[in-house]
Amino acid sequence: MPRSFPKARDELTIVRLDGESVVYDASSGDLHHLNMSATAVLDLCDGTSTIGELAEIVADAFGMPTDRVEPDVRSLLRQLRKAELLEPPRSRKAPRDGS
Numbered sequence: 001m002p003r004s005f006p007k008a009r010d011e012l013t014i015v016r017l018d019g020e021s022v023v024y025d026a027s028s029g030d031l032h033h034l035n036m037s038a039t040a041v042l043d044l045c046d047g048t049s050t051i052g053e054l055a056e057i058v059a060d061a062f063g064m065p066t067d068r069v070e071p072d073v074r075s076l077l078r079q080l081r082k083a084e085l086l087e088p089p090r091s092r093k094a095p096r097d098g099s
Contacts, residue, residue, distance in 0.1 A: 004050065005049065
């Protein structure tokens with residue numbers, strides 16, 4: 001089954017202040033204000049973790065069960081994708097056992 005590895009676009013300019021951030025997209029001229037939670041998730045979007053793994057990291061950070069956090073992480077990733085702050089989705093097939 002293909003897995004998605006969210007990655008923030010490299011060309012974004014991100015300014016962080018008090019845990020929140022302002023993201024400038026020079027290609028569109030758009031500015032985006034991200035709260036602390038959205039900033040934390042965007043910071044984790046480096047293309048190396050699956051959505052499930054991102055949810056686990058966030059859940060651990062907030063001391064919450066992953067199954068309660070994952071729907072919120074998925075919703076936020078959809079919003080970040082819609083705002084074009086993430087690279088287009090790329091998926092990789094899950095490795096088979098024994099490979």
